[in-house]
Amino acid sequence: MGKILSAVACNLDADILSACMPLLEEGKVGAIEWSFDALYNLPSIPDWFDAFLQVYGNAGRLIGHGVFFSLFSGRWSSAQTDWLQYLKKTCQRYAFDHITEHFGFMTGKDFHHGAPLNIPYTSNVLAIGTDRLKRIADTCERPVGLENLAFSYSPDDVKRHGEFLHRLLEPVNGFIILDLHNLYCQSHNFSIPLYELIHAYPLHKVREIHISGGSWEAATTAPAGKVRRDTHDGAVPPEVFAVLQTTMMQCPHLKYVVMEQLGNALHTEVARKNFHDDFIRMNNLVQQAGKEGDEENNHPFMPPFPLKYEDIIEDSLLHMQQLELSAILESASTGSEAISALQQSSLARTVWCIENWQPHMLETACKIAQKWKK
Secondary structure: OOOOOEEEEOOHHHHHHHHHHHHHHHHOOOOOOOOOOHHHHOOOOOOOHHHHHHHHOOOOEEEEEEEOOOOOOOOOOHHHHHHHHHHHHHHHOOOOEEEEEEEEOOOOOOOOOOEEOOOOOHHHHHHHHHHHHHHHHHOOOOOOEEEEEOOOOOHHHHHHHHHOOOHHHHHHOEEEEEEEEHHHHHHHHHHHHHHHHHHOOOOOEEEEEEEEEOEEEOOOOOOOOOOOOOOOOOOOOOHHHHHHHHHHHOEEEEEEEOOOOHHHHOHHHHHHHHHHHHHHHHHHHHHOOOOOOOOOOOOOOOOOOOOOOOOOOOHHHHHHHHHHHHHHHHHHHHHHHHHHHOOOOOOOOOOOOOHHOOHHHHHHHHHHHHHHHO
């Protein structure tokens, strides 16, 4: 294992930049993760932020994280074409070490207003995801990775997620962002031990780890009366720090550990201090785990160029079902109402297995979709 870098998700946001400033001045931030597609509506990036990104990029310590591509949309959209064009332009400007995206598809008709939700793990969905990943890799000409989901509908989805990610990433020699707080959410919401979930993933495929905080949300149908949400607006739970310490040593190709926090949760001095203390704690663990080593291959996940793909793969039935599911989630006033609507929908008695979806997670999916729609 070579050196592991402590990184922070740092975007063009006054609150997160203000919270990061002491860490930057102390020389603690080894790398920056930037959600490059979050600035889609800005005509230009401020010169000072551009210079900031250039410094980290030129040092080989800038990583790009996408949010809005919607990897598994059943129908290719003009917005995805625009996204790839923007990615190409951005990669020409900044020296990213790698590019990553979120697993899932985006609900909602507006490209930048939707919730990333799970899909059925079928061969046609796998083919769509592989096709999209090849296009991303071919565009950025860098290693590409995917982040595991925080949200699932059933325990079966949770347990199969790691293996499906592995199959999906193989054709592009891709890697995994293992988000430990996402797994913490899954562990609580489905009563599965956290370590069991971690070991359901191919840890040799992990190049990046995320940690963050979140929140508890009341859910009348949940066994414990509450659901854990990956809202990025709280301190990192002690359980996440505990598994970080052990998980790092099991990931031979780990290069980055990234702390995420939303700027709108950093308005107070107390919140900023908690953010600072969490980063220092993370960095101390990283320093203990990552040693200066001989990195024989700094890019073990470089795609096997040239990548072969032809016509864009689409699935009209999947597209229709995704639109129908999105409409139900965005309009149902209760989880029960969503269940009733799904039972009458085209998703009933199909590979979506809606009959196995947990009521408290469907209730949560409605809240997520409706929040993003706003």
